[in-house]
Amino acid sequence: DSGVTQTPKHLITATGQRVTLRCSPRSGDLSVYWYQQSLDQGLQFLIQYYNGEERAKGNILERFSAQQFPDLHSELNLSSLELGDSALYFCASSVKMMDEKLFFGSGTQLSVL
Amino acid sequence: DAKTTQPNSMESNEEEPVHLPCNHSTISGTDYIHWYRQLPSQGPEYVIHGLTSNVNNRMASLAIAEDRKSSTLILHRATLRDAAVYYCILRDGTGANNLFFGTGTRLTVIP
Numbered sequence: 518d519s520g521v522t523q524t525p526k527h528l529i530t531a532t533g534q535r536v537t538l539r540c541s542p543r544s545g546d547l548s549v550y551w552y553q554q555s556l557d558q559g560l561q562f563l564i565q566y567y568n569g570e571e572r573a574k575g576n577i578l579e580r581f582s583a584q585q586f587p588d589l590h591s592e593l594n595l596s597s598l599e600l601g602d603s604a605l606y607f608c609a610s611s612v613k614m615m616d617e618k619l620f621f622g623s624g625t626q627l628s629v630l
Numbered sequence: 631d632a633k634t635t636q637p638n639s640m641e642s643n644e645e646e647p648v649h650l651p652c653n654h655s656t657i658s659g660t661d662y663i664h665w666y667r668q669l670p671s672q673g674p675e676y677v678i679h680g681l682t683s684n685v686n687n688r689m690a691s692l693a694i695a696e697d698r699k700s701s702t703l704i705l706h707r708a709t710l711r712d713a714a715v716y717y718c719i720l721r722d723g724t725g726a727n728n729l730f731f732g733t734g735t736r737l738t739v740i741p
Contacts (some may be wrong), residue, residue: 621673
C-alpha cells in the first residue's frame, strides 16, 4: 500500500459526460501528479500540483482540468468525454516539489461507452 | 526530455539474478536515472535512482556506466513477485519533477 488513495476504482460513463476523479496523497506529501495510462499511449504525465499551485503541465487536453485543495487532496475533472479517454488514471504524490520518489495510487479505471 | 531504450521483454528463472539494461546515450549532466516497476493491476512503484555512482537498496542495485550512457538494474534473486514492467526514466534534476515513462521491459519470472 503506497498510502495514496484514489476514488472511485472504476467508473463507467457515456460519451459527452463529465466525471471527477479524486486523489488523497500520502500524509505529509505536498505534491500531487496525475498520469494517464492507455494501451496505445502508455503512461503519460498530465499535470503536477504543489501545495495548491500548478507546477508542471504535460499532455493534458483542454477538456481536462485539475486542482489541489487546501487539505492537499486533488481532483481531476474530465469533460465532454470521448471513447478515446478510456484509460487508467493514476495519481502520485511526493513530499517536495522536486523529489526523488513518487508514490502512486492504484488508479481509477475509466470506461467511456 | 532525453530518451531511454529498453528491451521489450526479458525472462528469468526464479532465484537467479536478473540484469535489466537501459540505454540513454543523450543523457545530460543533470539527468538522474530512475527505475520504477509496475506490477499487474497496480500503479508504478519506485525501485531505485542514481546520478553517477552505483546504488544499492533493499530492492535492487543500479549499475551506471562510467560515461553514463547506459545503466543496468540488477535484481539479485528474482522471485515470482518481481514479474512486472520495469521502466528506466531520466529526470532532469534542474527541471520539473514529472517523469516521462517509455514502454519499459516486461520481466517474466519462470518458476
